[in-house]
Amino acid sequence: MALGVAKPTYFLIQTDSSLAIRFRLIQSFSFQTSSFRNLSLNRNGGRVARMQASSTSMDFPPTTRSRPSRSIHPNTNPAPLSTAKSLYGRPSLKDMxxxxxxxxxxxxxxxxxxxxxxxxxxxxxxxxxxxxxxxxxxxxxxxxxxxxxxxxxxxxxxCSVKKNMIPVLDYLGKLGARKSTFTEFLRRYPQVLHASVVVDLVPVVKYLQGMDVKPCDIPKVLERYPEVLGFKLEGTMSTSVAYLVGIGVTRRQIGPVLTRYPEILGMRVGRVIKPFVEYLESLSIPRLVIARLIEKKPYILGFDLTDQVKPSVEALLESGVDDKAIASVVTQYPEIVGMDDLKPKLLAQRHLLESIILVGFEPEDFGRIMEKMPQIVSLARAPMVKHVAFLQGCGFSMKQVKEMVVGCPHLLALNLEIMKRSFEYFHEEMERDLEDLIAFPAFFTYGLESTVKPRHELVSKKLLKCSLAWLLNCSDEKFHERMTYDSIGIEEMEEQEEEEAEISSVSSFLQLQKTPEEESTYSDEESEYDSSFEEESDDELNDHK
Structure with a gap:
């Protein structure tokens, strides 16, 4: 109300130049007073006459000489004032x-x-x-x-360079990823540039470390399988690891397994891993042996069950491998069930052996060779020709060579220099007949210094006569037990040889039940194989990786 009183007082002190102006001011003051009285009444009645109050709340200019006053009548609406044009006009939605x-x-x-x-x-x-x-x-x-x-x-x-690309690449660099690998990394998984370092990448890296993947191996895992950075922790990664542990994969081996083949983290258990394991079980391979296979060669889980594994097994059966021996073939050389077009490879290798060993080589002989050494499917012609020539140079006929190769096909892959030294010791120190080697060609697969010499010297001291199989085809513990005998009966020797006939003469090809610490003691034996055979095997292995 004070504001309404102050304004007319201000105007009443102006010069009295005309009676008309003075009348308008008095009329304006009366109108304002009645308006505020009406406003108070309306509020008491629950309604607010906003339009009426607003029309009377205008501030009058400090002087009326330069600008005439406007008369306001209660029954007429005042003319709208012209609005000034804004200096910051906004474009329309259509313009935007x-x-x-x-x-x-x-x-x-x-x-x-x-x-x-x-x-x-x-x-x-x-x-x-x-x-x-x-x-x-x-x-x-x-x-x-x-x-x-x-x-x-x-x-x-x-992706923004500053907000997306640079933070992601900096984080990968801090983990140890090599800049030289960034190009291939981004070609395989460019979606990583959309990721948030904190929300998406850090949790995956922590998960890998929790699975015992060493920090120094994290870059290798990411470089090999960058897609892992896009997985959710509660999804496929967790279920695949849990299933592997469930079938017998040792918990402490999960880290090494994921380091060598991180693609496992992206495999669905129900569609990929479980059907593969169950099929191997149908081949009479125990689940624990399958677990050991996965620990040693986890990439076998990447073999396509329909297009590779099952056709390969059928090809092995057609090549003459006995169905009861399939399990042994797969566990010795699991890569064989992941080869594309295995059937023509087997056929070509059989013809190759027939061309090298011209005398008496039968189709079923190839099946026996594959059962004992399935790696021969990856062996080139050159080393086989050299080894056959060496055996012939030792005095064996081609028929005897064929018999020895069928009995121990590893003869075609051993290091020739080691074979020469072993034959010299056999001929000069042991002074045995060639017939002994024909009966037990696996003699060449045993270490000369570690096994053959020590055992031969012990037997010679006791003046015992025994076959090569009885001498070599047993563990050290069993051999020392035999050395407690005063004599050896012929019948006893034959019975023991029959009991041990199923034992493989080359343990380096299959150590599935051994821990990594135990396997390290066999590292020297691998050098006994021909380097060309190793190169051939490595090339075949890289094809599956």
């Missing part, structure tokens, strides 16, 4: 849309000009200027990516 479309069109034109097809970028937030988009393209190309790589995944252009 048109400008955005024009900017995107310029960006698309730039991308097409350098060979990038922007069709998949509709709906993706892109830079509004060509300069920013050019910066992104140049940064990606500085990482080694080509225009073709960008076209394979054009959505990478939606």
């Amino acid at each position: 849309r048109n400008e955005k479309a024009a900017n995107r069109a310029r960006v698309y034109e730039f991308l097409r000009g350098i060979g990038i097809v922007p069709d998949e970028l509709d709906g993706l937030e892109l830079p509004v200027t060509v300069d920013v988009m050019s910066e992104r393209v140049e940064f990606l190309r500085s990482l080694g990516l080509t225009i073709a790589d960008i076209n394979n995944y054009p959505l990478v252009l939606g």
